[in-house]
Amino acid sequence: MEVDVAIVGAGFTGLWTAYYLARAEPGLRIAVCEAESAGFGASGRNGGWCSALFPASLTSLESLSDRASALAHHRAMRASVDEVGRVLAEESIDAHFTRGGTISLIRGPAQLARARAEVAAARSWGCAEDELQLLDAGAAVEMLAGSSVHGATYTPDCAAIHPLRLVRGLADSVERLGVRLFEHTPVLAIGPGRLSTPSGVVRADTVVRATEGYTADLPGERRRLVPIYSLVIATEPLGPDLWARIGLRRRETFTDFRHLLVYGQRTADDRIVFGGRGAPYHFGSGIRTAYDRDERVFRRLREALVELLPMLADTTVTHAWGGCLGVPRDWCASVGLDRGTGVAWAGGYVGDGVSTTNLAGRTLRDLVLGRESDLVRLPWVDHRSPRWEPEPLRWIGVNAGLRAMAAADVEERLTGRPSRIAGLVSPLVG
The missing domain is CATH 3.30.9.10 (D-Amino Acid Oxidase, subunit A, domain 2)
Incomplete structure (x- = not known):
């Protein structure tokens, strides 16, 4: 099969990307391949916060660019909460969206x-x-x-939502726009201009990796995201x-x-x-x-x-x-497009993905279509996080960090003072 854009993963990232591309260019041939059903992963199972939270701090974003760009990113995250609500209303998706903060x-x-x-x-x-x-x-x-x-x-920058209603409604919307959604179609490998499935090869000008927590199952990606x-x-x-x-x-x-x-x-x-x-x-x-x-x-x-x-x-x-x-290893989500290979990506949301995926989808739209928008100049665009340590260091470090943060909470309840443990391990566990 040949398409213009092939997207791997029918969670929020993949579906928002397909939605905005189809809205912008109705004639674009778009296919989304999903190993399970749309929303099977974190998109359908989360706690329902559509917030302006971003996993990296403003100081971290400033270090990637400058102060003005970091603030622009913050404004874009706040606007993303409203944008999700706007699309839900426009597409008549009843996801129980209520902006209570x-x-x-x-x-x-x-x-x-x-x-x-x-x-x-x-x-x-x-x-x-x-x-x-x-x-x-x-x-x-x-x-x-x-x-x-x-x-x-x-x-005030948060809305409570029903995540599965949102993701399934979004899946229905993209199909109405002409996007081809292939559920129960696992992707075995991603490469320039192609992705491989058990049923055959999908060829595309642009391939988008939108696999978030499941990225580790792809060949060569074991240390990309934990x-x-x-x-x-x-x-x-x-x-x-x-x-x-x-x-x-x-x-x-x-x-x-x-x-x-x-x-x-x-x-x-x-x-x-x-x-x-x-x-x-x-x-x-x-x-x-x-x-x-x-x-x-x-x-x-x-x-x-x-x-x-x-x-x-x-x-x-x-x-x-x-x-x-x-x-990701540096706790900073990213979105980007390698124009040499035609492979795009977005992810590493650390649990702050309900609204961040919307921003990612609009950003990928502009990157794929070659638009010089304000979104493609935000500091997370084309950011490359370092890879995680090999095992067993990864297993030891992550689990020790999680245990230490639990111990820090106990320490603070007993002493009433800020935990020294937390200060030492917080860079590892966000």
Whole structure:
């Protein structure tokens, strides 16, 4: 088969890229090959945050370019949240998009120090209170009645979504635009002008790798991105009396300032979806269906949720799942096109991909079509992250880092002071 653009992976990155290319050039021949079904990976399994978060800091982005470019990237991420909402409305995709923002609870003196430093850093970049606000304890509890709350930060730049509804709706939209979507068609190898599948070779002027956490399964890509598992639980629907006690009246997404990340949202049907890191990295960048579930991590997530919101002690967890996300060695997502080979890529979102993939899709559109837009001048374009260390160093380092961050949270709860452990290992685990 011959096409103009062949895309590997029908998650958010691949589908957004196909969508914007088909909108821009209706006659373009586009094929998307997916090993499973559209949204099978992180795109359909995440915690439903469509946020302006980017895995690399503004300081890191500045080091790739300059201050003005870093700020342009920040503005582009904020705009991407609105762009996702715009497309959902235009395409009549009911993904339960509600822009309630994000509250990050401060639950101890050490967390308070980090929150103040984060707000001070934001102010140094010109971010005003309408982007990031420091709340006192009373205002924080009014928004989310967590335990041991000392305050919170709040940003409006996040929408809660139903990720699988979004990705399946996007798949339907691209097919209506004439994109050929081949599900259950694994790609065995990617090369200049071609990709190989069990059914034959697809030839294309441009090949786009949009495989994120599954990149490690491609030949020669084992050390490109580390697949890290993030696991999620969901409660039964909660009644109005319980929600009156909890808060989240605008469907704010929520987290706190612990080191080992947790994330949550109130769903449109009044459940709490709550996830976090803590599952081990598997030797050799291993990816298995069995890794999607870890009962010990599920138990810890429920314990963490009840510790955060004690009123949920008698609430039943009805669903639990997991999946892998892609982590580059320098924690900086990237997008690019090698014009010599015609191979393009995007990924390395470290779990911040729901909106970042949208920005990637629009950027790949402009790169593939040769457009000189503001998007193709952002600092993550054509960035090349270093490769991860070979095994067993990769296994030792990543898992030691994850354990150390969990230990840092325990240390801070006991001492009330910022953890020294966290300062040493945070460059490794983001």
